[in-house]
Amino acid sequence: MHSEELKRLALSLDADCVGVASREAYERIEPNAKLDVMVAGAKSLVIFGIWTGAGAIESPSTVVQSQHLMIIYDELNRIGLKLARDLERAGHRTSTIPPHLPIEMSKETKGLMGPVSLRHAAEAAGLGKLGLNRLLINPQFGARLRLGGLVTDAKLAPDPILSESLCDNCMECVKACPVSAIGEDGKVDVIACTRNNFPYGLSNLIKRLADLAMEGSPEDWKKFIKNPEFWNYYQALSLGLFYCCFECQRACPVALQKQ
Ligand code: B12
Numbered sequence: 528m529h530s531e532e533l534k535r536l537a538l539s540l541d542a543d544c545v546g547v548a549s550r551e552a553y554e555r556i557e558p559n560a561k562l563d564v565m566v567a568g569a570k571s572l573v574i575f576g577i578w579t580g581a582g583a584i585e586s587p588s589t590v591v592q593s594q595h596l597m598i599i600y601d602e603l604n605r606i607g608l609k610l611a612r613d614l615e616r617a618g619h620r621t622s623t624i625p626p627h628l629p630i631e632m633s634k635e636t637k638g639l640m641g642p643v644s645l646r647h648a649a650e651a652a653g654l655g656k657l658g659l660n661r662l663l664i665n666p667q668f669g670a671r672l673r674l675g676g677l678v679t680d681a682k683l684a685p686d687p688i689l690s691e692s693l694c695d696n697c698m699e700c701v702k703a704c705p706v707s708a709i710g711e712d713g714k715v716d717v718i719a720c721t722r723n724n725f726p727y728g729l730s731n732l733i734k735r736l737a738d739l740a741m742e743g744s745p746e747d748w749k750k751f752i753k754n755p756e757f758w759n760y761y762q763a764l765s766l767g768l769f770y771c772c773f774e775c776q777r778a779c780p781v782a783l784q785k786q
């Protein structure tokens with residue numbers, strides 16, 4: 528299969544943009560990459576994006592935002608699987624990159640590092656450049672893109688990497704972050720971001736349960752499980768997703784007028 532054929536297929540499956548990166552280009556941008564975990568002898572990455580739209584991301588409701596995000600992840604997985612199956616049928620070992628979960632859980636990474644960094648891979652595939660908010664900024668969709676992709680041992684013709692940054696350091700993302708997790712130097716405090724993003728994530732649940740186990744009375748346990756806080760844990764953990772912050776994505780003004 529050729530790059531052009533794969534890219535046409537991705538767009539026909541409703542991706543909003545798609546690009547191809549060589550292994551070398553990706554490893555230059557992300558030197559800690561472990562592509563052989565994905566596919567032994569990997570040679571190329573195909574990366575695609577879906578525009579988040581404006582309605583859900585601008586909604587004040589985290590339920591609305593999360594619902595929209597979950598179905599975008601389903602779509603990214605659907606597109607990835609179709610491309611991967613076509614590559615496999617053509618004789619190339621191919622694996623899809625998780626757009627979110629599952630992710631390796633270890634004490635070192637704290638479940639915060641995927642096997643392939645999609646934003647770095649997207650930069651290597653010519654889909655944009657990382658902004659100060661550490662998100663991929665695309666010329667047409669700005670920061671409002673969700674990314675998916677695959678790794679293959681097929682040697683595919685790569686796309687050129689964009690030369691110019693699209694971020695003008697306007698600092699809107701820095702100002703918008705409710706927990707000051709984005710530094711003016713573009714460093715992101717991933718732990719502060721995680722705490723704010725997942726109030727009903729695993730780490731808070733562990734803390735709550737540990738506190739109750741140490742000091743809670745039967746009455747405290749009863750109060751806990753009969754409270755919306757616990758119901759929110761139940762929902763977040765059963766869905767595997769409950770993002771509560773989109774501020775650095777929605778604050779970025781790049782390309783908003785083009786969408
Ligand atoms: C885990 C994860 C998170 C974690 C941690 C992110 C992280 N590592 O920076 C948390 C929950 C904090 C998070 C937050 C967000 N995420 Co997120 N996330 C991911 C995920 C699944 C993996 C990220 C990854 O593996 N990066 C690889 C590492 C090597 O690169 P890095 O992120 O630059 O990490 C460096 C440092 O940050 C630091 N570091 C990173 N993690 C950790 C952990 C520990 C313990 C330590 C000490 C250091 C450290 O070390 C790394 C090497 O220098 C990706 C999907 C994917 N597979 O790429 C989505 C992804 C990056 N997220 C995305 C988005 C949009 C968000 C949020 C806006 C939340 C939201 N509402 O969706 C925020 C944005 C935060 C920001 N401004 O950077 C999008 C980005 C799209 C785009 N246009 O760029 C992605 C690509 C999902 C997708 N499929 O579209 N995310």
Ligand code: SF4
Nearest residue numbers: 704708720772774775
């Ligand atoms: S997702 Fe929210 S908490 Fe995390 S860096 Fe962006 S604005 Fe800050």
Ligand code: SF4
Nearest residue numbers: 658694697698700779
């Ligand atoms: S909001 Fe401004 S500083 Fe932040 S990434 Fe977008 S253009 Fe860059």
